[in-house]
Amino acid sequence: MVVPLLVKDLRKDYLVKGKVTSALRGLSLTASRPMILSILGRNGSGKTTFVKIATGQLIPGSGTVEIFGHDVISSPASVKGLISLVPQECRPWGHMTPREHIYHYQRILGNSREGARDRVQFISDMLRIGSFMDTEAVNLSGGQRQLIVVGMSLSAEADIYFLDEPTIGLDVITRKNVWEGIRYFRKLGKTIVLTTHYLDEASALSDEIAVVSEGRLLAQGTLQQLQNMLDYNTRIRIPAGFAKGSLEPYGKVVSESQYEILYTDEKRVEEIILSAGLLKTRIEIGPVGLDDVFISLVGGSIED
Amino acid sequence: MKTSIIRDIRAWQSFTMLNGLIPIFRRPLALVAILSTPLSFLFFVDIFSHGTQLLVGSIGGLIFTVINAATMLQSDLLFGKIDLKFQQMIATTGISPLVYVMGMATGDIVFILPGAIFFLGVIVYLTPVTVLDVALIIFAAFLTWVFFSLFSYMISRKVREMREIWPISVIFGIVFAVIPPIYYSLNSIPVPFQYFAYLVPTTFAALIIKDAVANSLGSLPIPLFVYFVETVLMVVFATRISDWRQQTI
Numbered sequence: 158m159v160v161p162l163l164v165k166d167l168r169k170d171y172l173v174k175g176k177v178t179s180a181l182r183g184l185s186l187t188a189s190r191p192m193i194l195s196i197l198g199r200n201g202s203g204k205t206t207f208v209k210i211a212t213g214q215l216i217p218g219s220g221t222v223e224i225f226g227h228d229v230i231s232s233p234a235s236v237k238g239l240i241s242l243v244p245q246e247c248r249p250w251g252h253m254t255p256r257e258h259i260y261h262y263q264r265i266l267g268n269s270r271e272g273a274r275d276r277v278q279f280i281s282d283m284l285r286i287g288s289f290m291d292t293e294a295v296n297l298s299g300g301q302r303q304l305i306v307v308g309m310s311l312s313a314e315a316d317i318y319f320l321d322e323p324t325i326g327l328d329v330i331t332r333k334n335v336w337e338g339i340r341y342f343r344k345l346g347k348t349i350v351l352t353t354h355y356l357d358e359a360s361a362l363s364d365e366i367a368v369v370s371e372g373r374l375l376a377q378g379t380l381q382q383l384q385n386m387l388d389y390n391t392r393i394r395i396p397a398g399f400a401k402g403s404l405e406p407y408g409k410v411v412s413e414s415q416y417e418i419l420y421t422d423e424k425r426v427e428e429i430i431l432s433a434g435l436l437k438t439r440i441e442i443g444p445v446g447l448d449d450v451f452i453s454l455v456g457g458s459i460e461d
Numbered sequence: 462m463k464t465s466i467i468r469d470i471r472a473w474q475s476f477t478m479l480n481g482l483i484p485i486f487r488r489p490l491a492l493v494a495i496l497s498t499p500l501s502f503l504f505f506v507d508i509f510s511h512g513t514q515l516l517v518g519s520i521g522g523l524i525f526t527v528i529n530a531a532t533m534l535q536s537d538l539l540f541g542k543i544d545l546k547f548q549q550m551i552a553t554t555g556i557s558p559l560v561y562v563m564g565m566a567t568g569d570i571v572f573i574l575p576g577a578i579f580f581l582g583v584i585v586y587l588t589p590v591t592v593l594d595v596a597l598i599i600f601a602a603f604l605t606w607v608f609f610s611l612f613s614y615m616i617s618r619k620v621r622e623m624r625e626i627w628p629i630s631v632i633f634g635i636v637f638a639v640i641p642p643i644y645y646s647l648n649s650i651p652v653p654f655q656y657f658a659y660l661v662p663t664t665f666a667a668l669i670i671k672d673a674v675a676n677s678l679g680s681l682p683i684p685l686f687v688y689f690v691e692t693v694l695m696v697v698f699a700t701r702i703s704d705w706r707q708q709t710i
Contacts, residue, residue, distance in 0.1 A: 209549075212549070212552065212553050213552060213553065213705060213706060214549060214552050214705055214706055215706060216706050233705070233706065234555065237553060237554060237555030238554070238555050240553050241550075241553055242549060242550055242552075242553045243550075244546035244549040244550060245546070246546065247545060247546035247547070247549070247550070248544065248545045248546070249545070250479060250545065250547070252483060252484045252487045252488060253479060253483055257479070257483065261475040261478060261479050262475075262550070264471045264472065264474065264475040265471070265472040265475050265476070265551065265554055265556060266468070266472075266554055267467065267468030267471055267472070268471075293487070306550075309550065310550065313554070319553075
């Protein structure tokens, strides 16, 4: 079977003020079947550099990227038409309406006038943007403008969509509209590569999640697989300094700015509360989630 | 399956629409802004020459206006690349960079077209020209548009920030549309400077148009040949280097 996305040992250096900075240091990841693959990482972890290379806009130092068996590096033209992109921090043209954006993007892709109009209607319905389809982008909110670019990208009949932080700046309801759109394309058998800072978004949408840091892949798998990588299943959040030093015997302790987080086993919670005197303070107990996986792998929260 | 040519034509039309026809109807003030400088030059040339150099001023105005389109293209390409990230989206579509560039450049032609028609009209009004002369004038303007649009594309490839392009555009306009002998005769400058003037492609555009309006077609083949070859070389070079991808290190 031809794999939608296969990335091997990707390396990329930038020259910044005479100093070489490595953005990618041997990144490898795979979307082995049509899926939603979320790439999680802090700012500067190499996510956007990867997207630029995978979409044929940047030449890497070394490594390979294959999309459905086509080598993006040696023959970028072979993947055009297979891919579509929402670039990071992109904006629409201020003087054009959402309808014009999607229509002309369709025409640029080669669609007929009628086909382009049908596609505009389809995207308008899917993203529920009909109410402002004929308003110039300059008069729309930041979130509505972002939806225009998402709509343009999703209007392409591609096989793999690279969405680089597509929901940044969107309100909760609009984000969920975009999620629905992404899920719809997933059901059609498309592959979506999503970079995001939103852990809830990655948890809610992804078939698989890749955690990257400093240009390398730290882990990739389903949410469950990533959670299983942790030795603990329960998280206890305690105000910093409250039980200082007395928590280590019960599991792994990670310090945040105002809290300490104890990763432990749920069977030990009662014992910990009594032994560490935690009854005297407000604590939060819950199952480990993606944020805990991220903290465990990267060594700090995604917002740090 | 759509052929590549049909797709390229559709894409070209859309780039022209989004960079030319749609904004011109919604932001028509840009038309006035673009015409203001060459019309001002024409005004001063006319005043200071007591009307004797109106034709030369109009020839200069025509070339200046076409160069204006190329200058606008620099900003438009940069805006699409850096501010909007529109170019990144287009790069994934399979459209060649040159279709994108020339489609955007056609959009800019829409902005300068009224000015170009005005200056051409003044030239035709002031001198008895034949249809062939008019065709030669339009051809010279066309070569200027192609050459400098591709030149602007090359500049925009290297620029990384909008602020960088503003001084470049000003210098570009002065070097190619003010200093060379388009608003004055090549023979009015000392011979050594004339050699320097030949290094600037707009000199040949002016020579072609001046020869056409002077009905001295006998001296026309050399500048026409040189300018045509220069433009073809520019097209070949731009085609060879055109690539969406960046090699940053």
